[in-house]
Amino acid sequence: MGTEQQVEKFSLAARQIGAEVFQAESLSAAARYVAEKLTGNLLLPAFASGARAELKSALEKAGARVETDLSRETAAQAEGGITGVNFAMADTGTLVLESTDEAIRLATTLPEKQFALLDPEKILANSLEAVEPMRQLHLRDPRNYIAYVTGPSRTADIERVLTIGVHGPKELHILLVPKLSSDPLEM
Amino acid sequence: MNKQRNKDYRQRIDQALATPKLQDALHKFGDAYLMSRGNAFANYDFEAMRTEISAMKTGVRENHAVLLQQFIANAEAAGATVYLAKTAEDANNYIAELAKKKGAKLAVKSKSMASEETHLNVALEKAGTKALETDLGEYIIQLAGQRPSHMVMPAIHMFKEEVAELFSKETGKIEPAEIKHLVEVAREQLRQGYFDAEIGITGANIAVAETGGIALVTNEGNARLASTLPKTHIALVGIEKLVPTLDDATKVIRILPKNATGQPLTSYVTWIRGAVPCAGEEKELHIVLLDNGRSTLAESPHCQEALNCIRCGACANVCPVYQTVGGHVFGHIYIGAIGIILTAFFHGLENAAEIVRACIGCRSCVAICPSKIDLEEIILSLRETIGEEEGIGTGKDLVFRKVMRNRKLFHGLLRAASVMQKPVTKGERSIRHLPLFFSSLTEWRTLPAVADKPLRDVILQQPQQVEKPRYRVALFGGCANDFLYPELGLDLVTVMNALDVEVYYPQEQNCCGVPALYSGDKETAIELAKQNIDAMLEGKPDFVLTTCPTCTMALQRDFVEHLKDNPAWAAKAEQLAEITVDAAGFIVNQLDGADLFAKLASQEKVTYHDSCHLKRGAGVWQEPRQLIETAGHELVEMAHADRCCGFGGSYSLTSHPDISKQILKDKLNDIEASGASCVAMDCPGCMMQIRGGLEKQEMPVRAQHTIELLAEALKNS
Ligand code: SF4
Numbered sequence: 001m002g003t004e005q006q007v008e009k010f011s012l013a014a015r016q017i018g019a020e021v022f023q024a025e026s027l028s029a030a031a032r033y034v035a036e037k038l039t040g041n042l043l044l045p046a047f048a049s050g051a052r053a054e055l056k057s058a059l060e061k062a063g064a065r066v067e068t069d070l071s072r073e074t075a076a077q078a079e080g081g082i083t084g085v086n087f088a089m090a091d092t093g094t095l096v097l098e099s100t101d102e103a104i105r106l107a108t109t110l111p112e113k114q115f116a117l118l119d120p121e122k123i124l125a126n127s128l129e130a131v132e133p134m135r136q137l138h139l140r141d142p143r144n145y146i147a148y149v150t151g152p153s154r155t156a157d158i159e160r161v162l163t164i165g166v167h168g169p170k171e172l173h174i175l176l177v178p179k180l181s182s183d184p185l186e187m
Numbered sequence: 188m189n190k191q192r193n194k195d196y197r198q199r200i201d202q203a204l205a206t207p208k209l210q211d212a213l214h215k216f217g218d219a220y221l222m223s224r225g226n227a228f229a230n231y232d233f234e235a236m237r238t239e240i241s242a243m244k245t246g247v248r249e250n251h252a253v254l255l256q257q258f259i260a261n262a263e264a265a266g267a268t269v270y271l272a273k274t275a276e277d278a279n280n281y282i283a284e285l286a287k288k289k290g291a292k293l294a295v296k297s298k299s300m301a302s303e304e305t306h307l308n309v310a311l312e313k314a315g316t317k318a319l320e321t322d323l324g325e326y327i328i329q330l331a332g333q334r335p336s337h338m339v340m341p342a343i344h345m346f347k348e349e350v351a352e353l354f355s356k357e358t359g360k361i362e363p364a365e366i367k368h369l370v371e372v373a374r375e376q377l378r379q380g381y382f383d384a385e386i387g388i389t390g391a392n393i394a395v396a397e398t399g400g401i402a403l404v405t406n407e408g409n410a411r412l413a414s415t416l417p418k419t420h421i422a423l424v425g426i427e428k429l430v431p432t433l434d435d436a437t438k439v440i441r442i443l444p445k446n447a448t449g450q451p452l453t454s455y456v457t458w459i460r461g462a463v464p465c466a467g468e469e470k471e472l473h474i475v476l477l478d479n480g481r482s483t484l485a486e487s488p489h490c491q492e493a494l495n496c497i498r499c500g501a502c503a504n505v506c507p508v509y510q511t512v513g514g515h516v517f518g519h520i521y522i523g524a525i526g527i528i529l530t531a532f533f534h535g536l537e538n539a540a541e542i543v544r545a546c547i548g549c550r551s552c553v554a555i556c557p558s559k560i561d562l563e564e565i566i567l568s569l570r571e572t573i574g575e576e577e578g579i580g581t582g583k584d585l586v587f588r589k590v591m592r593n594r595k596l597f598h599g600l601l602r603a604a605s606v607m608q609k610p611v612t613k614g615e616r617s618i619r620h621l622p623l624f625f626s627s628l629t630e631w632r633t634l635p636a637v638a639d640k641p642l643r644d645v646i647l648q649q650p651q652q653v654e655k656p657r658y659r660v661a662l663f664g665g666c667a668n669d670f671l672y673p674e675l676g677l678d679l680v681t682v683m684n685a686l687d688v689e690v691y692y693p694q695e696q697n698c699c700g701v702p703a704l705y706s707g708d709k710e711t712a713i714e715l716a717k718q719n720i721d722a723m724l725e726g727k728p729d730f731v732l733t734t735c736p737t738c739t740m741a742l743q744r745d746f747v748e749h750l751k752d753n754p755a756w757a758a759k760a761e762q763l764a765e766i767t768v769d770a771a772g773f774i775v776n777q778l779d780g781a782d783l784f785a786k787l788a789s790q791e792k793v794t795y796h797d798s799c800h801l802k803r804g805a806g807v808w809q810e811p812r813q814l815i816e817t818a819g820h821e822l823v824e825m826a827h828a829d830r831c832c833g834f835g836g837s838y839s840l841t842s843h844p845d846i847s848k849q850i851l852k853d854k855l856n857d858i859e860a861s862g863a864s865c866v867a868m869d870c871p872g873c874m875m876q877i878r879g880g881l882e883k884q885e886m887p888v889r890a891q892h893t894i895e896l897l898a899e900a901l902k903n904s
Contacts, residue, residue, distance in 0.1 A: 013451070072382060072416065072466065091230075092452040102464045105415045109408060127437050127452075134433050134458075138398045143265050143461035145414075148440075150452045153408035155370060157324035157340060158347055160216050163370045166323055167377065168408020168454070 006090045006123045007176065014093030017151035018164055019172040027058050027117075030175040034115050035062035037173065040079030043111060044068050045103035049084045049181035050117070070103040081107030081169075082115040087133055087184035091126040094150040095174065098137055098187055105145065114152070114169035119180040133184040140185060189537070189577070196516075196541040203512040204845055209344055213510040214853070216343065220504045223449025233557075236442050241559035243435050244495035247427075248485060254396040254429050255476070261399025265461025267472040271426075275479045275533075279310035282388070282421055282475060286316040289419060291385035295377075297403070297410035298322035299390030300338055300498065301423045301477050303520050304533055307388070318388070319380045321409040323373050327353060336514030337522060339447050339500035344513050377409070387413035391424040392498070393439055394474075397432040400460030401474065404443055406453045414459060419471040422459075426476050427494045439497055446557040447499040480532040489568035493528040495558040502552035502562060507831045508545055511849045517545055524552040524562040531569055540577060543570050545846070547838050548705060549831035550803035564748075567704060574707025587703045587711040594697040594718065598641070601670045605637040612636040617882055628840065631848045632879030635671040642673035646692045649680050656689040657778070661728035663719070663767070665738040666698050667871035675734055675871065678898035679770055683732075685901055686780045690732070695722035699741035702836050709749070716746040720759050730777070731767045734894060735871050736801035737836075742767040743805070769801060771869050771893050775810040781817045787900035788818040794863035795822065796854070796877065797829035798870035811869050811893040818900045825861035830854065834876035851880045858888055865889050867896055 011021040024030035034042065042064045044056060059066050059082070067074050075081075083104055085095045095116050099105045108114055124130055127148075138144055153168030164170060181187075203209060247254060259269045272278035286294060294316050296302065308318040308329075320329040324341035328334065330353040335341030342350075351364035354372050362372055381387075389410050391401035401422055403410045414420050430436050444450040462469045485491050503509040503523030514522035519530040519538045527546060531539035543566060552562045590597050612618055617633040628634060642664050660683065668676050680690045700715035719742070723731050733739045743764045750756040774780045793815050802808040808829070816822045833839060833850030854877060858866050866877060866888055878890035891899075 017451070017454075076382070094452055100463050102415070102466070105411070109411045109415055127441055128434075131434050131437050134437075138400070138433070138460065143463050144398075144400060144458060145460075145463045146458040147411065148452070148456035148458075149454065150456075151454050153454050154406050155323045156406075156448070157322070157327065157342055158345075158350055158366045158369055159212070160219070160340065160343065161366045163367055166370055166374055166407040166409070167321065167412055 006125065007120045010088060010090040010093055010123045012093070013091060014151065014174055017093055018154070019093060019151045019174050021174045021176065024175050024177045027053050027055065027177055027180075028062065030117060030177050031055070031058040031062035031064065033175060034059060034080070034082060034173070035064040037113060038064060038080050041065045041067045041074070041077060043070055043075060043078045043081040043107040045070050045083060045101065045107045047084045047104065047187040049119070049187060053180060055117075070106050072106070075106035075110045078111045080113035080115060081111045082117065083107055084180065084187040085116050085118040085122065086137070086187050087122040087124055087130065088118055089126050089130055090123050092150055094127070094148050096130060097147045097149060098144070099147050100141060100143060100145045104187070108147070108149070109168055112165070112169060113171045113173065115173045115175060116149070117175050117177050117180060119182060120176050120178060121182040122184055136185055189540070192537070193541060199516045200512055200843075200845060203516045204849060208346065209513050210511055210849070212343070213513060217504055217510050220449055224445065227445035227449045227451050231445070236438070237557045237559045239438055240442060240497070240557055241495060243430065243438065244558055247429055247431065248491060248494055251426070251429065251485065254431055255426065257396040258394055258399055258429060261396070262461065262474055263399070265399050266469065267399065267461050267474050269474045269476060271476050271478065273478050275305035275477070278305050278423060278475050278477050278479070279307055282307060282423070283310045283314035283316070285419070285421065285473060286311055286386060287314050289385050291316045293380065293384040294318050294386040294388050295380045295384040295413045295417065296320050296325070296388040297390070297405065297413045298325050298341070299388065299423055300521065301390050301425050302388065303335060304479065305423070305477065307423065316386070319377070319384070321377050321380065321413060322407060323370065326373055326377065330354075330357065334515070334520060336518070337500060337503060338498055344515065381412045381416040384417045386419045386421060387417040388421045388423065389414055391422050391428055392443065393430055393436045394424050394428045395430055395433060395436045398460050400458055402436055402440065403455070403457040403459070404440060404453050405455050405457070408455060411455060411457055414457065415465070418465055418468070419473070421473045421475060423475045423477060426478055426481050427496070442557045443497055443499055446501050446555070484532040490528060490532070490565050492560050493525060493565055495560055496525050497558055499557055501555045501557070505551045505555050507549060507551070507833070507850045507853075508547055508846055511846050517542055524566065525560070528562070528565050528569065536573060536576060539569065540573050543573055544842050547831055547833070547835040547843070547847070547850070549799035549835070551799070551831065554803045570705070570707040571709045584708070587706065587708045591698055591703060592711055592714045594695070597698065601637055601641070605639055608636055617879070628844070631883060632851065632876065633882045634879060635875055637670050638673045640673065642669045642676035643692055643694055645673050646676055646680065649677055651680060651684055651689055653684050653687055653689045655687070657687045658729040659689045659691065660730045660732050661723055661726055662690050662692050663696060663699070663723060663731050663733045663738055663742060664692065665733065665735040665871065667875065668734050672871050672874065675892050675895060678892075678895050679732070679734060681898045681901060682774070682894055686774065686778050686783060688778070691726060691728070693722045693726060695725070697722070699738040700745065701737050701741050704745065705836060712745065713749045716741075716749050716760065717756060720746060720756065720763050723763055724759060728766065730773065731763065732773055733767065733769050734869070734892065736769055736798050736805055736869060737872060739767060739769045740800050740804040769805055769807055769869065771811040771814055772805065772807040775813055781814055784814065784818040784897055784900050786819040787904045788820055788896065789903055791820050791865050792863045793820040793822055793865045793867050793896070794825045794858060794861040795828060796825070796832060796858070796866055796868040796873060798868055798873050799831050801869050802829050811867065814893055814897060815867055818897060820896070823861050823863050825857040825863070827853070827857050832873050832876045834872045836872060839876060851876055855880050855884060855886065859886060863888065865891055865896075867891055867893050869893050
């Protein structure tokens, strides 16, 4: 898990499908990256690795306007949303987000800009390797809403021309931050 | 046959053919699709993957009742309400009732073919609930009041100008026909709907028995919104979407987007199990499992494999008929090859009666199907069923039953034709014009004249000098080689003799039965199978050689299939199948004889056309290329070498000549663009079509059978 090669493979695949991948040295570097991309509000739902790393204060220090009270109204107004990642898959550049908590879904479906903090340790080779943690998530919780996210939202429904950003986020920024969490069962 | 229905169908074909823009779009899509698909599978073993999917889905069919119970129990344990709907009406009623109970004014929908199948929107509208399609393609179609013309890309037949016009009507301002802008308009127009709607309706690509959850494979993000914001989520799911475990679901997800659109993975895969939190409460999740003909399909021994389909839509993407006329002609609600089958079972045989004959039988869908479904075989068996119900047409009926089954009469008539045609052939080998109402047959290609003497006669006069033959082989000529191109059979004798193989021609052999089978007359096909088995096995040949891959498939596959339950014939059919082999494959694989021709030919620029049944039936495509190159020709590949030439037997003569002509045009363009002066192939049917087209267009390219090129090389030396 988490070899340099894996990270490279993941980054390449993710970029190929239109995601931005940023190798952050530290959480504060990641926070600065995020703040620079935004003028409006940033939704920050609660998630374990973020709380542990005191993400909120890092973001605020970097100058982001952080919104932690997530409702349909605040989500509809926000420009961005940031979450952690449970784990990722290198071959397709995919993020896996356990999104049963509705706040996670609001933060990742409604705003135009999606930010995801990923510990490189959590990159698996492919979806077949992902089956086991998927199963664990299903065993742990009685109900699930789990999302594989691969790039920003897209369509080719008009004349088969690929167009980025339809109903979901128009931008997906993946921030590789070391030492956040190595547990695929937690975000 | 229903006259009005047929007339409407013909009109739709004419309309589609009169829209070159549509054909152009579908062709470009087909090319781009193959490119991106190739990239998506670059590091994967497609054959291994699809073998796994096929085995898994077959297992699901066999254990369906158990898995269904497991799924329902797990889904309910997670707080979902599951409803099993027998019919489309049943499903619609359940959903409409629910909408009423919720007092729902608005339901947002993400793309669901199952809801197209049941015409759910109409039912909801009646119940006072407006159904708003949010998938961009579906939204466009809904505004246009049309139905999808592709299962994955519903609005693939529409152009940005049309979309701009539709959107302008919605927004009340003039929206420019720029795709990026139009996508943005859709985003804005639909956004509020998710917040206002009381209900979100989705389909599902997979239902996982292990978890009781469903998975949605999507790109736009609308399904995520529709399954998150409204308080109630209804998922309408065909019962064939079941898979046993998360491992199996993952395998489907690995192959589906790659094969559907050439994407490694869609933007989103959403796994939902049970009633998840929603605005501080619990969401109400209803899973409506739709049967609507699927159980009947599961019981049909010839068609049940169609339930293995994972709805990738690829069978349409690569279909030359689809590319020529689109999904509004070649489909009902479901389109393309799988659409024919699903229509017959979900929407009734009568709705499939025309499109079941629109398949040209090229098997390109079979080669691309991620569930390894033999779509062509299923379509043939449906054609037979429809033939029984509606008749196959009196003229054909007479020819097949009364004439073809009686070999002497059939061949006698062909001999008579050779004499009677004299006024039109004027002694030439090609018929360039036919008089009066037959004229349309030679409008876009010449037709070969019936030979003065058939192969079965002339071959007897050909002296064969093989001292110590390695093998004695029986030649199965097939009607075209026998009566139209006897010289091809003689060339085969020359080539075989040079390889120390002796050839004889069993005189009792008859038509292989494919024309009857393709027209839905299986009885005649079975009768012909028996006649041919006896005829070909009688002289105890080492091998039976064919020059026509369609005949090869008949001898190798169809005869066995027809007679497998007949104890008197099954073993004999197997025996014949085992020793039957096409000529090019025989030379390379059995005789290891390519080197005999090394550098004998006077070098020519040759391009190769893969015959559908040779490449995708017999799996032979390298061998003829090897032979041509070894003989010293310069082989140049044309684009779409393995795309059908549009012949399809009676398809091009009577059932769909207009579509056939169009497909031939594509082939001629590819041949011309290759710059070759000769196009080689291994099928007399393709020769008839391609040679006929080249002659009519007066193109300076000759069309030859590979065996003819080899004989030529030998004579050269
Ligand atoms: S039949 Fe095969 S190719 Fe056609 S849609 Fe189904 S899975 Fe795809």
